[in-house]
Amino acid sequence: MNTFYNEILTDHNLHPGNKHDLPDANYILEGVNPSCGDDIILKLRVEDGMVKDGAYTGDGCAISQASADIMLDLVIGKSVQEAEELSEIFVRMITGSISGEEAERLEEAGALQDISHMPSRVKCAVLGWHTLDEILRHPEKTV
Amino acid sequence: MTENCRNTEKQMQRGGSCPAEAVRKDFPILTERTAYLDNAATTQKPRCVIEAVKRFYEEENANPLRGLYELSAAATQEYEDAREAVQGFIGASFPEEIIFTRNTTESLNLIAYSWALNNLGPGDGILTSVEEHHSNLLPWQMAAKKTGASLYYLEPDREGRISGEAFRAALKPGTKLAAVTQVSNVLGAENDIRLFAEIAHEAGAVFVCDGAQSVPHMKVDVRELDVDFLAFSGHKMLGPMGIGVLYGKKALLEEMDPFLRGGEMIRSVSLDGASWAQLPAKFEAGTVNAAGAAGLHAAIRYYEKLGWDRITEAERELTRYAIEGMKKIPFVKILGSPDPERHNAIVTFTVEGVHPHDIAAIMDEDHICVRAGHHCAQPLMNFLGVSSSARASFAFYNTKEEIDRFLVCLGSLRRRMGYED
Numbered sequence: 001m002n003t004f005y006n007e008i009l010t011d012h013n014l015h016p017g018n019k020h021d022l023p024d025a026n027y028i029l030e031g032v033n034p035s036c037g038d039d040i041i042l043k044l045r046v047e048d049g050m051v052k053d054g055a056y057t058g059d060g061c062a063i064s065q066a067s068a069d070i071m072l073d074l075v076i077g078k079s080v081q082e083a084e085e086l087s088e089i090f091v092r093m094i095t096g097s098i099s100g101e102e103a104e105r106l107e108e109a110g111a112l113q114d115i116s117h118m119p120s121r122v123k124c125a126v127l128g129w130h131t132l133d134e135i136l137r138h139p140e141k142t143v
Numbered sequence: 144m145t146e147n148c149r150n151t152e153k154q155m156q157r158g159g160s161c162p163a164e165a166v167r168k169d170f171p172i173l174t175e176r177t178a179y180l181d182n183a184a185t186t187q188k189p190r191c192v193i194e195a196v197k198r199f200y201e202e203e204n205a206n207p208l209r210g211l212y213e214l215s216a217a218a219t220q221e222y223e224d225a226r227e228a229v230q231g232f233i234g235a236s237f238p239e240e241i242i243f244t245r246n247t248t249e250s251l252n253l254i255a256y257s258w259a260l261n262n263l264g265p266g267d268g269i270l271t272s273v274e275e276h277h278s279n280l281l282p283w284q285m286a287a288k289k290t291g292a293s294l295y296y297l298e299p300d301r302e303g304r305i306s307g308e309a310f311r312a313a314l315k316p317g318t319k320l321a322a323v324t325q326v327s328n329v330l331g332a333e334n335d336i337r338l339f340a341e342i343a344h345e346a347g348a349v350f351v352c353d354g355a356q357s358v359p360h361m362k363v364d365v366r367e368l369d370v371d372f373l374a375f376s377g378h379k380m381l382g383p384m385g386i387g388v389l390y391g392k393k394a395l396l397e398e399m400d401p402f403l404r405g406g407e408m409i410r411s412v413s414l415d416g417a418s419w420a421q422l423p424a425k426f427e428a429g430t431v432n433a434a435g436a437a438g439l440h441a442a443i444r445y446y447e448k449l450g451w452d453r454i455t456e457a458e459r460e461l462t463r464y465a466i467e468g469m470k471k472i473p474f475v476k477i478l479g480s481p482d483p484e485r486h487n488a489i490v491t492f493t494v495e496g497v498h499p500h501d502i503a504a505i506m507d508e509d510h511i512c513v514r515a516g517h518h519c520a521q522p523l524m525n526f527l528g529v530s531s532s533a534r535a536s537f538a539f540y541n542t543k544e545e546i547d548r549f550l551v552c553l554g555s556l557r558r559r560m561g562y563e564d
Contacts, residue, residue, distance in 0.1 A: 003505070005501070005504075005505060005508075005559055005560060010559075010561030011561060013560070013561070014560070014561045014562070036500055036516060036531070037516075037517070037530050037531055061498040061499075061500040061501050061504075062497075062498060062501045062560060063501070063504075118504065121500070121504060
């Protein structure tokens, strides 16, 4: 069956490895899709230009939650600059197109590519990534 | 009845009970591929409605009410015939009690702007309920804020019903307007509008009925209910989008100021001011949606040919079949009454562990159209303690096979989301 609810997505939704609190976070930002109620609170520990650790909490559809979980798997341990690049590539994958090389850099996040065919769900898929990009560029927004 | 609805006519000549197979041929968009179960959002349109809109533009298009030539007279005639058809459909006393608007939302706003803002002040009250669609809530919030009147909310029971006693008790002294829906767009529960109107009138309040979800599915007679205003949409009752109705009692409408000001709603205009046209023109400023009215007229003819007995029986049977099936599926929770008779073709539900947006998306993969979200009724969702839900809503042209597909998909949701039940 043709489904974008593939195993990668459902597994990250049901068994999210990064969905928990992060007491020593120094970057914290909430991302909300008001129209559908998706809501995540992204927490990162950023030191020396590196995303040392990250986690999220929140509620929402499987796409918003799994996407955030996959994103954290990808960016934890990477530099802030790389995380920003990956965020840009991910959003471009959903809203436009990316090269094969860029797709490789996204690893599991590439499993969300088919969301681009569902315009009403694009905002769910990019919620975590927009929130990541926002807090990395504007750490002063930390709540 | 145009020749375009001949399938139904033939069926009825045979004295059949109008099964969906015969009716479906009248609806060009209905195919075996897609199960359209979002009828509370908008219904599909029979060919006769589509043809009526097309015929207006191909044969009768001119600006109604203005032109002094044959074509404009024909457009005017078409428009006014539609008004009389609506009058007959809801049992209004006079054609000028039928005001054409865009939809229910505009009709309710018209009352808020033209009646409430001019008749309410500090010390007065507005009564509405927690289960209203935002269209029957936000206009009253606005009116209360602007006039200083107090806004009170009735709470339904868990099944969405509001008792006469609760309504009576909530009508505080000074309440001048009460606005309640006849059928909840989330729970499908029906309120006793005739009783509410009677109680409101005893207390000296004007009664507004939101008929968006009732007029398409049951006989609604404004004289029998004795409501002061009734608002409904054409597009939820087989008609085109962009044509809606406000019924108002003549004496009230005559006293009210216009809502919108502009073309064709005046008696005379000078640089110092203006006087207003008679009803209904006073409330129909600007070029009207005559093609939409023609389409609504065709929709009403279609309803009348089919007859309420067949429509309500078919929809009741579909609702019963769906709810019985849903009750057998683990992890599915139906909001509102467990009794299918109290759902009026609307079934809102949740599936434990599956977000409603994912429910709708997976249903879509199986070509089943259902609604998900807060259904423009956030206060009700808060009251029920759910952040969002999915909704299947039926029309007489749906089939049991479509419901079977819906039930199979519903039963597969958790597995497809990775649960190992």
